[in-house]
Amino acid sequence: MGAIARSPEPAHPNPLTSCAALLEKRCNLASLCYSRSPLSSVPTTPAVRYEPLAAEGCARLGRVQTPHGHFDTPAFMPVGTNGTLKGLVPQLVKQTSSQCVLGNTYHLMLRPGEKTVKALGGLHKFMSWDGPILTDSGGFQVFSLANLNHIDEQGVTFKSHIDGKTIHLTPERSIQVQNDLGADIIMCFDQCPPSTADRAVQELAVDRSLRWAGQCLCAHARPGEQGLFGIVQGGTIPELRQRCARELVAMDFPGYAVGGLAVGEGFEAMMGVLDVTVPLLPASKPRYMMGVGYPKDIVEAVSRGIDMFDCVLPTRNGRTGNAFTSSGQIRLKNAKFAEDCGPIEEGCDCHACLNFSRGAIRHFVMANEMLGPILISLHNVRFYQRLMSDVRSAIGLGRFDEFRQTDPRASLGAPAEHYAEPIQTNDSPTSND
Numbered sequence: 001m002g003a004i005a006r007s008p009e010p011a012h013p014n015p016l017t018s019c020a021a022l023l024e025k026r027c028n029l030a031s032l033c034y035s036r037s038p039l040s041s042v043p044t045t046p047a048v049r050y051e052p053l054a055a056e057g058c059a060r061l062g063r064v065q066t067p068h069g070h071f072d073t074p075a076f077m078p079v080g081t082n083g084t085l086k087g088l089v090p091q092l093v094k095q096t097s098s099q100c101v102l103g104n105t106y107h108l109m110l111r112p113g114e115k116t117v118k119a120l121g122g123l124h125k126f127m128s129w130d131g132p133i134l135t136d137s138g139g140f141q142v143f144s145l146a147n148l149n150h151i152d153e154q155g156v157t158f159k160s161h162i163d164g165k166t167i168h169l170t171p172e173r174s175i176q177v178q179n180d181l182g183a184d185i186i187m188c189f190d191q192c193p194p195s196t197a198d199r200a201v202q203e204l205a206v207d208r209s210l211r212w213a214g215q216c217l218c219a220h221a222r223p224g225e226q227g228l229f230g231i232v233q234g235g236t237i238p239e240l241r242q243r244c245a246r247e248l249v250a251m252d253f254p255g256y257a258v259g260g261l262a263v264g265e266g267f268e269a270m271m272g273v274l275d276v277t278v279p280l281l282p283a284s285k286p287r288y289m290m291g292v293g294y295p296k297d298i299v300e301a302v303s304r305g306i307d308m309f310d311c312v313l314p315t316r317n318g319r320t321g322n323a324f325t326s327s328g329q330i331r332l333k334n335a336k337f338a339e340d341c342g343p344i345e346e347g348c349d350c351h352a353c354l355n356f357s358r359g360a361i362r363h364f365v366m367a368n369e370m371l372g373p374i375l376i377s378l379h380n381v382r383f384y385q386r387l388m389s390d391v392r393s394a395i396g397l398g399r400f401d402e403f404r405q406t407d408p409r410a411s412l413g414a415p416a417e418h419y420a421e422p423i424q425t426n427d428s429p430t431s432n433d
């Protein structure tokens, strides 16, 4: 790991710039809050708990307990934007060893609407997924959309990509939607500035995100059933990341995410953010790096103490005919695979590799048969889950550093030019996973 810069606690001349102070003030106002004050009466059994099992350096082997069972960490969570992993029935998703999946608040609130999902039995029933689910706050999507109208202290106004309707999303509204959807882990609504934003913009976004985090805590109506995670923002500016982390930790969330990464800053900068941020996050809580990434990103982030990841890469690349293998991605549309009778990857135990040749899958893709993208998505998700399983085994055996140095997957990063494009779950309103 690189050196960890620990700057002194920044001074806050105005007590209200301290989010904990703001939160206490807000939560003392009964009219603004539910009966629970997050500072004084945290539920005795939190909805989400982290159990450490082993560690090697900063890498951690553990388990996150949720109301819908546990998932083992470090974990990769595939993304089901509209309440489904595109093309994969839940039984197949389970076969990949995925234990926790994502849903997108932005998409589900616009269509079919959170009240409809609730009326249909909640998101677990809706997705036919009885394991843990995480929903994001919708923040990343609204801030990355072109038809964003207005941002102010109250929230964000934007036009729906479905019907052009004007929508106002606030921290309270995001939490209400996530309470209705009913995922096990829900996320604070935060402001996500572009990676190219200057320091002043990043600073404003951090201040606002901290205030909004306090509002999200107060608005959270189901703390005994859903764990609300705080999100550290601050771009690539170490002092901002550290201040944001410290103030969020003071609010005592059941878990913490590092957001605003993999949006064009590059690998070294991304790891630099982890180096200065993760040491400030409590060891007793899960740590989630949002929207990342390539296998190399994941392995390196695990070595810095990250426990949870999500990314659209396995499913999105699968739909375009690109399959992950230990020696890099292969483009199955390539003519050289036309008569290739081998599996996508030798040794893979997924349904696609056990039953179909590269040549057959290539034909399905070329003929626009649904099965082609389905099989490659299935393989790709299993590829990621085999990676995570091997990472966990290596930590448990005290051989993670060796794994990191020698396993070919640990060096599978993005070509440098790929970092010019976002790879997060939410790169466009209509094509997310």
Ligand SMILES: [Zn+2]
Residues within 6 Å of the ligand: 344, 345, 348, 349, 350, 351, 352, 353, 354, 378, 379, 380, 382
């Ligand atoms: Zn496979």
